[in-house]
Amino acid sequence: MKRKAAVLATVLACASAGAVEQTVKNDSLGNGDSGSIVYGFANGEAASSWLTSPCNGTLRAVQVFWRSPSAGGIDEIHDSITVYRAGSFPVPGTEAAAIIGPVLTDGVMNEWRYLDENNTVPLQVPLSSGEVFVVSFRYFEAPIVGGPSLVRDADGIQAGRNGLHALIGSSLIWFDSSALGLTGDWVIRGVVDCPASAQQTDVAVSLTADKQMYTPGESLAYTVTIANNGPAAATNTSVVDIFPPGYTVSSWTCSASGGASCTSGGSGNITQLINLPVGGQVIYSVNGSVAAATTGILTNSATALVGAPITDTNDANNTASLSIPPNLDLLFVDGFEE
Known part of the structure; x- marks a missing residue:
């Protein structure tokens, strides 16, 4: 899966004339806040951010900050990144789009704009202003301690905004991340293309x-x-x-x-x-x-x-x-x- 990697604080250009892109996030990483690498995932488990659309627009990209302590690991392929409509927290609603087999580069904010590896099928999910949507990252295999993994911010966790699809016995069950000990917001984001009038x-x-x-x-x-x-x-x-x-x-x-x-x-x-x-x-x-x-x-x-x-x-x-x-x-x- 080809993907574009962007460092923190990159200003995204407009995707089309008459529109402007807005990065939607729960985390504070990039605003002077620090982060922590999160391990402890099992094969097939997932983390999700519950995000709010700033306009009547279109989700054009999703982002995941992926990092090891050295920020020098090799690229890794994982299971999927899925966009859901909001359900009843922490359980997402219906699937809106999925990126299968995303490749992640260590130490950067990884960004995906296409659903296929040939970059021919763009990510396009229509959203209403104020609509909650879910971006979920799923591991193919458990991260190795000392290697790269998902990152959370370090200034507290917001209620109703962070989910975990955790393996309990032989079943995957959705949980509020804070209930399982997470103390920060996932650095998992969306990029929404908003009409230029919403400036x-x-x-x-x-x-x-x-x-x-x-x-x-x-x-x-x-x-x-x-x-x-x-x-x-x-x-x-x-x-x-x-x-x-x-x-x-x-x-x-x-x-x-x-x-x-x-x-x-x-x-x-x-x-x-x-x-x-x-x-x-x-x-x-x-x-x-x-x-x-x-x-x-x-x-x-x-x-x-x-x-x-x-x-x-x-x-x-x-x-x-x-x-x-x-x-x-x-x-x-x-x-x-x-």
């Missing part, structure tokens, strides 16, 4: 705090929510929250839904790239404290900027600001009013 979207930011007034020396928590209202996916959105002087962040976590992905957590200022399909959302939960010497209004602003080639139709909601006054009632804390 605009509306990414909105909201910001709240757990207190209406702050007390110097005490805790204060923020919640930053970023959502994509469509119609296009915002797969390369920058999020920036530079916290105000006098406020120290101890930690923050990020949770994603609707096929979105983000780094799971950190500390200090938030500066990262996120993936926001249509209807996707990420929520940052920020924990910190206000310095004891802080006075005056404490103002925090969070911003999300959509990356090219997508543009945002509403700049007014890309930044959210919140101003919190000090608690001036502290005069009576020691009972002086008595």
Whole structure:
């Protein structure tokens, strides 16, 4: 099976005039996140990513990141890559297309655009905007520890997005990958050809705090929510929250839904790239404290900027600001009013 191998962060060209390709993924690999090689598969077992189409378009390619620790292994042939319609997670629905005997190159993002080894039958699966589809990779034989295998990201696993077809006794049964111990999202992706008109979207930011007034020396928590209202996916959105002087962040976590992905957590200022399909959302939960010497209004602003080639139709909601006054009632804390 001939195939095209592309390194991470390769920008895919348009497949046809009047259309643009969008890579659909659950994982965060390539956004500064690390990954782990996953072994332990038996002959005939499979891993699957449950992906969300960003538009009314056509699935043109599938991708699998295949790697060994040395990234220098020989090419391997495995059983198949199958595209399914969504069923009831973790069990896929009907088969939409299959690539039999895919050849995988170690250390790269392998990509397939054809169903046959002569590159004459293109992969074409019509998709609706927001439709969930499944890309499943099946091993011909078990990977050898130290050799190449599938890769997962390392910043947590999303619910309802990663499946395993595991051999139990003599039967293959579909499982939620997290139920079998997987702790990251499979680096298995799809490339969807979207109409050029879907080059605009509306990414909105909201910001709240757990207190209406702050007390110097005490805790204060923020919640930053970023959502994509469509119609296009915002797969390369920058999020920036530079916290105000006098406020120290101890930690923050990020949770994603609707096929979105983000780094799971950190500390200090938030500066990262996120993936926001249509209807996707990420929520940052920020924990910190206000310095004891802080006075005056404490103002925090969070911003999300959509990356090219997508543009945002509403700049007014890309930044959210919140101003919190000090608690001036502290005069009576020691009972002086008595």
